[in-house]
Amino acid sequence: MPEKARIRPVDEADLQEKTLASLAPYRDQDGRIYTIWATLAHHEDALRRFLVFGNHVLGKNTxxxxxxxxxxxxxxxxxxxxxxxxxxxxxxxxxxxxxxxxxxxxxxxxxxxxxxxxxxxxxxxxxxxxxxxxxxxxxxxxxxxxxxxxxxxxxxxxxxxxxxxxxxxxxxxxxxxxxxxxxxxxxxxxxxx
Missing domain, CATH: 1.20.1290.10 (AhpD-like)
Structure with a gap:
């Protein structure tokens, strides 16, 4: 793995409202979007779709x-x-x-x-x-x-x-x-x- 990030996380101020809404449950104890999701936010449409599946696996899994x-x-x-x-x-x-x-x-x-x-x-x-x-x-x-x-x-x-x-x-x-x-x-x- 690289010693430093190859892609920096997207600043929250640069995200679309619908992306921010999708990421509402994915914040740390300080209210920051988790780094993985802020990084994947470079492709907002794909991130929102991926979160639907991820929500099943992490939150609704049997x-x-x-x-x-x-x-x-x-x-x-x-x-x-x-x-x-x-x-x-x-x-x-x-x-x-x-x-x-x-x-x-x-x-x-x-x-x-x-x-x-x-x-x-x-x-x-x-x-x-x-x-x-x-x-x-x-x-x-x-x-x-x-x-x-x-x-x-x-x-x-x-x-x-x-x-x-x-x-x-x-x-x-x-x-x-x-x-x-x-x-x-x-x-x-x-x-x-």
């Missing part, structure tokens, strides 16, 4: 909040998307997840997690690696989830992989101090040794 956040944290860690990681560590903590659980999801040390979350994280990895799941994992998903929820698994991974790609390519930077350091990826060859 997956339990804590489980969804573990999936997003896994994606952020694997993609090394620091901004995404930081934002969702904060959301996960607000949802009641301990740092130990957050780091377990990020690093792939899932033994202490329940079977439901292990299945979701396994599906997340499979979707990131192969853009699909095999028959065995599909059966495990069906054993734990309704079809609607399986579709939300797919949407969640797709949405947050897209966001990670945007963050890493445009160089969206963490605002201030990181809530929790982003775990560095483990080289699979070193892990096997």
């Amino acid at each position: 997956l339990p909040l804590k489980s969804r956040e573990l999936m997003i944290l896994r994606i952020a860690a694997r993609a090394q998307a620091g901004y995404e990681w930081d934002q969702h560590v904060r959301i996960a903590r607000s949802a009641g997840l301990a740092d130990e659980t957050i780091l377990a999801a990020a690093t792939g040390t899932w033994d202490g997690l329940g079977e439901f979350d292990q299945v979701l994280l396994g599906a997340t990895d499979s979707l990131l690696d192969r853009q699909s799941v095999d028959d065995e994992l599909w059966c495990r998903l069906e054993a734990h989830l309704r079809v609607e929820q399986i579709i939300d698994v797919l949407y969640t991974v797709g949405q947050y992989l897209t966001i990670a790609t945007v963050i890493n390519t445009l160089g969206v930077q963490v605002d201030g101090e990181a809530a929790l350091p982003l775990p560095q990826p483990v080289d699979q060859k070193e892990a096997a040794a």
Whole structure:
């Protein structure tokens, strides 16, 4: 990821009223538009459309909040998307997840997690690696989830992989101090040794 932003966030004063209305729920505790959305506001029409889908994935998803956040944290860690990681560590903590659980999801040390979350994280990895799941994992998903929820698994991974790609390519930077350091990826060859 670039060390500095490749595209600076758009100043709020330069945004159309309809874009400002769409971004009303996407402000931090100080009332500022989140950096990711202010950056994507360079293409206001696309941003407004993307927020509709993002609102489903983040706000109306049929997956339990804590489980969804573990999936997003896994994606952020694997993609090394620091901004995404930081934002969702904060959301996960607000949802009641301990740092130990957050780091377990990020690093792939899932033994202490329940079977439901292990299945979701396994599906997340499979979707990131192969853009699909095999028959065995599909059966495990069906054993734990309704079809609607399986579709939300797919949407969640797709949405947050897209966001990670945007963050890493445009160089969206963490605002201030990181809530929790982003775990560095483990080289699979070193892990096997």
